[in-house]
Amino acid sequence: MHDVTAENQRLVDLVLDYSRRRILSSDTPLDKPASPAELTRLAGRTIDERGIGSERALSIFEHVLAPACITTDHPGYLSFIPTAPTKAATAFDLVVSASALYGGSWLEGAGAVHAENEVLAWLANEFGLPDGAGGVFVQGGTLGNLSALVAAREAARVRAGLAGVDQPPRWKVVCSAEAHSSIASAARVMDIEIVAVRPGEDGTLRGDAVRAALDEHGASVFAVVATGGSTNFGIVDDLASIAALKAEYDFWLHVDGAYGLAAMLSPLARDRFAGVEDADSVIVDPHKWLFAPFDACALIYRDPEAGRRAHTQHAEYLDTLTETADWSPSDYAAHLTRRARGLPFWFSLASYGAAAYRDAITAAIELARRIADEIRRRDGFTLVREPQLGIVVFERDGWAKADYDAWSAHLLDEQRAFVVPSSHDGRPNTRFAILNPRTTFEQLTAILDGMG
């Protein structure tokens, strides 16, 4: 299995050939899931003592398994938060695997860590964070939010200890009621309490509402999470008014920009994020609007030392790594072994330059505005909220949840688009999450036309 044999050479050629075709294809169908019974019937048994051979295994992948996976980089994939990796980023993901890089420590992966850190520093600078801000690429926004909040609580514990005050019976984090579900997940893992504050009618969490929560819950609040682009609507909380409270209250400000913070690269949206420069930590997912493949979340601390103190693992077998001042990415989140998952984004950014990213993000915002105008213009459609970034939420007047379900299933069955139902305040709706530069206005209007 490990030697360079004729059989292994053929196998590598097969895999690279498949990858090449897939990366360069512009007409991969949307595809759709199949039932377990159907997949068992079509794929047969693939694991036995002798092996079925690489040719057969790859053929089963290509003809049975891959078609049962929705093509997430398809321009008609408009659900959840899509992904649209660049050709450079996708191709370089192969290099990361081929090179067996270890991205956890400086000792083992200095070159890879150096490049990842250059990207993190570049992002930090875009967000207005001070020199010295830094962090690590983790698996996704969920782990990024959890790791940031763990660091925040650790800082609060240390502060309480130094001040000689008792820790609260239960630590609390304040966030918008429209914050991403991963904040509640982090709270469950950390056994802390969420103070969910109702945002304004427009979905924006503002300083006055946060102030009321801080007054009510006092010193048990160790962090406030503001969202830089909510998942359902792409709404950016009023970061400046929330950050201003740091002058009066003692809390760690974390900005969850998993989806939206990338929009700061566009002059069309940059101003919406004023105040992010005062955050203690931020996240943004390159696998969302920074056009990198799954999976990568950039977690950046204003003071990386706070992350290191909270997360470094200690053991005899790790002393070689932890008894140095080297920058080891493992030290900055709840993980140890890690893929150098920031490298595909690094390679793409280095290849195409930042301006190409600014243009692609700007184009998505423009398209979102254009289709929102179209929805507003059409009889029988209601725009639920004005889009701020690339997400457009709308209702087809009179439709119940079952109507959206049937329409959405039909769209996918016909392989035209993947647009799932959503809801707001108990009312069913649907949404276009636009970020793929290959998505066109005509594709979107054709979907609207199909809604009768």
Ligand SMILES: Cc1ncc(COP(=O)(O)O)c(C=O)c1O
């Ligand atoms: C605002 C926000 N935060 C966090 C997450 C979680 O990110 P991930 O799915 O990468 O864990 C998402 C995912 O859509 C998100 O939109």
